[in-house]
Amino acid sequence: MLEYDETEPISIEKYGKKLIGMTFADVCDQDDIKKSNIVRETADYEIKHENKKRKGGLGEIIEERYFHYQSNNDARPDFDKAGVELKVTPYKQNKNGSFSAKERLILTMIDYFKVVDEDFEKSHMWQKSKLILLVYYLYQKEIKNRLDYKIGHVNLFTPPEEDIKIIRQDFEVIKRKIKDGRAYELSEADTLYLGAAPKAATSKNRRKQPFSDELAKPRAFSFKTSYMTYVLNNYIIPGKNTYESIIKEKTEESFEDYVINRIDKYRDYTINELCNKFEIQYKESKPKNLEAMLTYRMLGIKGNHAEEFEKANIVIKTIRIQNNNKIKENMSFPTFKFKELIEEEWDDSTFGNYLRETKFLFVVYKFDANNELRLKGCQFWNIPYNDLEQEVRIVWEKTKQLLKDGLKIEVRNGRNHNNLPKASENRVCHVRPHGKNANDTYELPDGRMFPKQCFWLNNSYILSQLDKQFIE
Numbered sequence: 001m002l003e004y005d006e007t008e009p010i011s012i013e014k015y016g017k018k019l020i021g022m023t024f025a026d027v028c029d030q031d032d033i034k035k036s037n038i039v040r041e042t043a044d045y046e047i048k049h050e051n052k053k054r055k056g057g058l059g060e061i062i063e064e065r066y067f068h069y070q071s072n073n074d075a076r077p078d079f080d081k082a083g084v085e086l087k088v089t090p091y092k093q094n095k096n097g098s099f100s101a102k103e104r105l106i107l108t109m110i111d112y113f114k115v116v117d118e119d120f121e122k123s124h125m126w127q128k129s130k131l132i133l134l135v136y137y138l139y140q141k142e143i144k145n146r147l148d149y150k151i152g153h154v155n156l157f158t159p160p161e162e163d164i165k166i167i168r169q170d171f172e173v174i175k176r177k178i179k180d181g182r183a184y185e186l187s188e189a190d191t192l193y194l195g196a197a198p199k200a201a202t203s204k205n206r207r208k209q210p211f212s213d214e215l216a217k218p219r220a221f222s223f224k225t226s227y228m229t230y231v232l233n234n235y236i237i238p239g240k241n242t243y244e245s246i247i248k249e250k251t252e253e254s255f256e257d258y259v260i261n262r263i264d265k266y267r268d269y270t271i272n273e274l275c276n277k278f279e280i281q282y283k284e285s286k287p288k289n290l291e292a293m294l295t296y297r298m299l300g301i302k303g304n305h306a307e308e309f310e311k312a313n314i315v316i317k318t319i320r321i322q323n324n325n326k327i328k329e330n331m332s333f334p335t336f337k338f339k340e341l342i343e344e345e346w347d348d349s350t351f352g353n354y355l356r357e358t359k360f361l362f363v364v365y366k367f368d369a370n371n372e373l374r375l376k377g378c379q380f381w382n383i384p385y386n387d388l389e390q391e392v393r394i395v396w397e398k399t400k401q402l403l404k405d406g407l408k409i410e411v412r413n414g415r416n417h418n419n420l421p422k423a424s425e426n427r428v429c430h431v432r433p434h435g436k437n438a439n440d441t442y443e444l445p446d447g448r449m450f451p452k453q454c455f456w457l458n459n460s461y462i463l464s465q466l467d468k469q470f471i472e
Contacts, residue, residue, distance in 0.1 A: 002068060007081040009131060009156055012067075016133055016154040019066065024058055024137070025147040027065050058146065059088040062135055075108075075124060077131075084156070085132045090139035091152070091232055099237065101228035102139045104188075104197050107221040112209040116179050120168045125194075125221040131158045136236065153236050162247065163193060163311070166255055170194035174221075181212030186219055188357045189382030192255065192312035195357070197222040203347040224357065226313035243305040255308060256380050263298050263363065263378045270372045271365070274298075291318040295363050295378075314359050314380075319462065320373060321366040325471045330423070331457040335434050338444050338453075342403050346393055351455050355383045355392065364470045376470050387461075391428035395421045395455070399431055406446050420453065428461045 004015035019027070060071040063078065063086060078086040090102040108128045120126055136153040143149060159167055170191035177186055188195035199220035206215035223231070234243075251258055266274060271294070275281070278297040280290070287293070289304070295316050296304055308314070322328055336350065346352055359382045365373040383392070398421050402408075408419045416438070423430040435441070435452035444450050463471065 004067075006079055009079075009082045009084050009133075012079055012082055012084055012133060013154065013156045015067075016135065019062070019135060019151045019154050021150065023148050023150050024061050025145075027061055028147065058137070058149075059086070061147075062086065062088050077128060079133075083127075083131055085128050086135065087132050088135045088137065089228065090149070091136050092139045099229075099232060101225050101232055103228075104195060104222040104225045105228050106197065106199065107223065109199060109218065109220045110174070110178075110196060112178050112183050112207070112216065115175055116210060118175075120171050123171065125171065129159075129221075129223070131156065133157075134231075134236065136232065153232075155236050157231060157235060159193075162245070166192050166308070166312075167194045169254055171221075178209060179211060181209065181214070183209035183212070183216035183219075184214045185385040186216070187382060187385055187388075188222075188224060189355070189359045191224075192308070192314075192359070193224060193227040195222045195224045196220075198347070203345075224311075224313060226357075227311045230307070230311040243307040243310055244301045244303060245307040246299045246301065247308070248300070259299065259361070259380075260378055262300070263295070263375075266298050266375055267377055269375050270368075272372070274375065291363060291365070292316045295361070309361075312359060313357060314361055316361050316363060319362050319364045319466065319470075321364065321376070321463075321466075321470060323367050323369075323371075325463075327459040327463045330430075330459045331462055332434050333454050333456070335442070335452040335454045337442050338403050338450070339442075342400055342445055344400070346396060349396060351396060352388070352392070355388055358382065362466065364466065366470070377467075379467050379470075381465060387428050391426055392455075395426050395429050395431065399455075403445055407444055407448075407450065409448075409450065416451065418450075423456075423458050427458070429455055429457050431455055 005011035063069055063071045067079075067086070069078070077083055087105055089105050091099055092102045093099055108125055111124075115123070115125075118124065134153070134155050134157050135151060137149045137151045139149060170193055173191050174186065174194070174196050177183065177190065186196040188197060190196070196219040198217050200218040205218055207218050209216045246262075247255065247258055253261065266277075269277070271290070274294045274297075275290075278294065280293060280297070282290070293304060296302075296306060299306060309316075317331060319327065320329065333351065333354065341350075344350065359380060361378055362381050363378045364376045366376050368374050402419060410417045420431040421429075423432075431453050433451045434454035434456075438451050440452050441449040442452055
């Protein structure tokens, strides 16, 4: 006899909440569950599910040892009679005490041949994601046996109406790319909340697509890590305050069009005029994030966080165009640790994943005849697939190899010179310092200390990616 009503979502959730505070080992140790006929493997059950390479291992424990149903690959939701899908997913505590999702939430594989004929509301993806029982467990790096992870939250979740609108738009973006025969170019940065995540046993796996002979990576619909972090902090953990929303009223515009049109209202305003308009005052030197602050104010946000940007992992980048239609600054990214980079593989590298998963809002200013910056507008951008997987990859792999071989460093005229990739060597990106000063260092693999470095996108490349209206 089941201890919950398999036709009632609330009953399933209520029973699921008894998991809170338990480890996966605790679930396996329950005597009554050990007698269950549902479990296919009784010998060495814990050992087999402890294996981190076993896909869905922790989810299987919850399904079989707690809810007493057979784990399967059925297309229907796990609790079919209630329309509830079960998802077991990790979260982590950050150094500042805040919580974030550890990874994206995989929903279901994308069938390139079927999805192009599906409507959103009747799609396989939406049937598996419109009502989810989320079982969050706390990932802790120091815990070596994953059965010792503790379950922290269990909640039913359905995306709110304002999120569903954007998820539907994301679904259509993914479907359109497949219809255009470009499934091989799919990227998580194409969309806002719903991503097309790589999902294969190895990085070399490929499958056919319907409108092109080019083979594509297997991918799955997923809720992005940024979206799952927002879900955790604003829908799951009690007592949290949500960020302000950009869209506060019903609109037929897409989210991206809405943002662009809001900012376009202030086209040709100078920085000073915008500061006066939004009553931003500063003494002497201006704040480093001034232009980002102004962007939020133009979008009607009082603080420096927007709900939709947090959910979609949208990063604001200010672009300043000179009088001669050139860009002076290259675009920097977070510094990388030399010893960590050489342990990575490109397909799961920190920098590669950052570009794969991040959408940027370029807010463009241009110097006028009086050398004042005037707002010209904005555009959403994510790095094109070929630029990432070819040009950026070349720079990343060369950097890794140089670090492994031993970086060549020469001091000339009191300055360090090295053989890391230069801007002149690659159309898209390069590597150079990004520390506070020469004494701001990380340890090289050979033990030497060296100034912190980061990957930069070339200023000429950024210029080539801007809408023509900004440089005419």
